[in-house]
Ligand SMILES: O=c1[nH]c(=O)c2nc[nH]c2[nH]1
């Protein structure tokens with residue numbers, strides 16, 4: 001069982017995204033977090049004792065930022081395949097459809113073995129927490145016991161998670177697929193029931209309907225998942241328009257449908273609670289349909305580069321009013337770090353700018369951080385609870401440590417490569433973190449006020 005929480009005051013600089021283009025930096029403030037793990041008050045100055053009197057805040061625990069660090073909202077990974085984690089970095093020169101057969105299906109099928117699932121799922125949750133990922137949208141596999149185990153592990157390690165049993169009943173190997181639409185529905189329901197048992201209010205863990213992608217589901221399977229999405233009132237996730245050969249396959253296998261997006265729409269899956277990963281090759285009509293349905297987009301730039309899938313037109317989609325977050329898409333993506341994904345999003349946007357001649361396609365550091373936090377929160381439907389620092393929100397946060405180098409000559413490898421010389425503005429510090437930082441800068445991580453990861457040497 002998790003330790004009961006105590007009132008805690010977090011003191012020091014805090015930074016979060018005010019809007020897509022703007023960071024809000026408070027250079028020295030206080031955030032009070034109550035026993036429910038919610039932000040009870042925010043003071044933008046540490047002078048005076050103006051926190052609420054008579055509520056026991058005088059005796060609250062204090063957590064202070066050291067050196068050049070700051071508090072930042074936890075990252076939200078809106079698309080990650082937990083069972084593919086052992087393959088991170090292993091993709092050769094493959095592209096989506098051959099990558100699935102060569103690397104992915106053989107690995108995922110091994111999760112019929114619960115010992116394998118326990119080993120890998122514990123690792124992936126621990127690792128993503130160490131990168132500051134406080135919320136993750138996981139694809140598991142077709143296996144019910146292993147999927148339920150992933151939900152248990154997220155809950156016991158304290159990571160906010162959406163956990164989906166993958167539905168796939170065709171165009172995948174005989175050794176790894178759902179036997180029938182009926183068995184896919186039964187097994188999906190079994191996973192939903194399991195989460196209802198361990199977290200009845202879906203406070204930390206939420207089940208998510210997960211048809212893999214249109215090619216691997218018959219129209220009947222997609223419609224059955226659409227019905228479950230509505231009946232069970234739980235969110236849904238899938239892939240869309242990632243790779244040109246995949247798009248051609250969808251056009252061939254769903255000849256009566258106007259488009260890839262229309263395939264999901266006609267199955268009742270294009271809703272405000274649907275998360276669509278990739279969305280690279282959508283037509284303007286499809287983007288309009290997605291916008292009108294208020295379905296959400298997970299942008300996965302590392303994966304899109306690794307599998308030579310393409311460059312998603314993020315600026316255009318933002319201008320059109322689509323809601324976008326970031327996804328690592330492990331192991332199409334090589335990294336389980338949303339900080340790295342932020343950097344990838346910045347670089348991919350520069351390739352789009354170069355290739356289209358439109359300079360405005362470039363994302364700024366602030367915009368990429370917005371996608372990693374507030375944008376992700378909107379994608380998972382939790383914008384009122386996570387993604388920023390506001391009274392009433394949950395304390396899903398990370399303490400970022402940036403080493404000052406001072407006059408030292410030696411390299412302290414444990415501090416990581418970010419070098420702060422002291423003249424940097426806050427804007428520059430954030431850019432240095434994004435472009436040169438890694439998990440050595442993630443000093444401590446909290447979800448709903450609970451400490452879920454800390455680096456050696458962190459004193460709570
Ligand atoms: O990036 C991806 N990863 C997957 O596992 C997958 N399955 C279908 N389409 C996919 N795309």
Ligand SMILES: [Zn+2]
Pocket residue numbers: 079081239277329332
């Ligand atoms: Zn994926």
